[in-house]
Amino acid sequence: xxxxxxxxxxxxxxxxxxEVDAVVPITFADITPELARASGFQGVVDLLKVAKxxxxxxxxxxxxxxxxxxxxxxxxxxxxxxxxTRGNVEERAQRRRRxxxxx
Numbered sequence: 202x203x204x205x206x207x208x209x210x211x212x213x214x215x216x217x218x219x220e221v222d223a224v225v226p227i228t229f230a231d232i233t234p235e236l237a238r239a240s241g242f243q244g245v246v247d248l249l250k251v252a253k254x255x256x257x258x259x260x261x262x263x264x265x266x267x268x269x270x271x272x273x274x275x276x277x278x279x280x281x282x283x284x285x286t287r288g289n290v291e292e293r294a295q296r297r298r299r300x301x302x303x304x
Contacts, residue, residue, distance in 0.1 A: 202257035206265075216270055223264040225292050228299065232260070 204224045211218040234244055242248040 202255065202259060204261050204263070206263055211268060217272070218268045219265040220268050221263060221265045223262075223292070225262040225264070225295065227260050227262050227295060229260060230302070231262070231295060231298075236262075 206221045208221050208224055211220045232245055237245045237248040
């Protein structure tokens with residue numbers, strides 16, 4: 202229905218945490234085998250087995266990075282800025298592709 206994470210927030214894990222860099226709305230057509238593999242899955246089917254849940258039909262690509270235990274926010278600030286910039290470039294490219302597909 203809507204994203205369950207917020208850009209800039211950290212979410213604890215067993216060891217360390219992850220910090221969300223970007224939340225990008227995408228379509229099912231944007232879920233490619235390359236994206237699935239880059240996300241750590243064997244392919245699209247494996248990704249959807251884990252990622253598709255609930256009754257919502259909205260799709261979001263969440264970019265994040267791992268933060269080791271005890272790391273301060275400032276240690277990762279430069280890297281996060283780079284990832285957000287790269288994410289913005291990716292977002293613009295995805296929007297252009299969707300506009301071209303719509304005709």
